[in-house]
Amino acid sequence: MTDASSILLTFLREAWLALAGAFLAFILLAGIAQMLRVSSASVLGANLWVWESVSALLSIVLLGLFAFLGIPQIVRALQSSLPGAGGCGPISELGTFASGLIGALAALRMLKAAFASVLSASIGGSSTFSHALIECAEAIFGMILASAAIPLAAWFLGTC
Numbered sequence: 079m080t081d082a083s084s085i086l087l088t089f090l091r092e093a094w095l096a097l098a099g100a101f102l103a104f105i106l107l108a109g110i111a112q113m114l115r116v117s118s119a120s121v122l123g124a125n126l127w128v129w130e131s132v133s134a135l136l137s138i139v140l141l142g143l144f145a146f147l148g149i150p151q152i153v154r155a156l157q158s159s160l161p162g163a164g165g166c167g168p169i170s171e172l173g174t175f176a177s178g179l180i181g182a183l184a185a186l187r188m189l190k191a192a193f194a195s196v197l198s199a200s201i202g203g204s205s206t207f208s209h210a211l212i213e214c215a216e217a218i219f220g221m222i223l224a225s226a227a228i229p230l231a232a233w234f235l236g237t238c
Contacts, residue, residue, distance in 0.1 A: 083091060083175045090182035092191060101193045105142045108199045109135060120141070138199050145192040147216070153185040156221045180224045184217040191217075 112135040119127035191213035 080223060081176055087178050089183055090179075092185060094186055095114055095181075097186065097189050097193060101142075101189065102194065104193065104196050105138060108138045112138065112199070134199050138196055141192050143228050145189055149185060149188045149192070151186070152182050152214075152218065156181065156184070156218060157173050176224065180221055187217045188214040 112131045115131040116128055116135070119125075119131060191210040195210040
């Protein structure tokens with residue numbers, strides 16, 4: 079079980095790094111696009127477009143900071159609160175495997191939500207900052223529910 083979990087967690091870690099690299103590239107592209115939009119709108123004298131671009135640029139910066147500073151800390155904190163062992167024997171190994179897998183999947187899901195929002199802003203659409211935060215909250219809520227389900231399952235199955 080530990081070999082399978084280490085392989086799966088290594089794969090998810092590599093997927094997170096690949097997505098983070100693409101995320102950084104799109105943050106830079108979206109920032110450049112919004113700065114060009116600000117400069118062109120200010121030359122034209124369109125105050126509304128300037129403020130729309132400035133707010134989109136601020137949301138891109140906030141999403142970038144949240145993705146690279148907030149998501150790893152949230153996942154690390156929630157993963158440490160997940161029970162590592164829900165009993166003894168195979169249930170303990172299954173609980174350890176489940177807590178690691180839940181944390182890795184939640185980290186990928188939160189980064190994917192931020193990536194989709196920045197991707198939308200980089201191609202000129204609206205930055206769906208609220209949708210990214212809602213999806214992050216759903217991932218956190220799923221981790222909290224799983225932290226309660228592992229000990230309950232061990233108790234229900236009657237292990238140690």
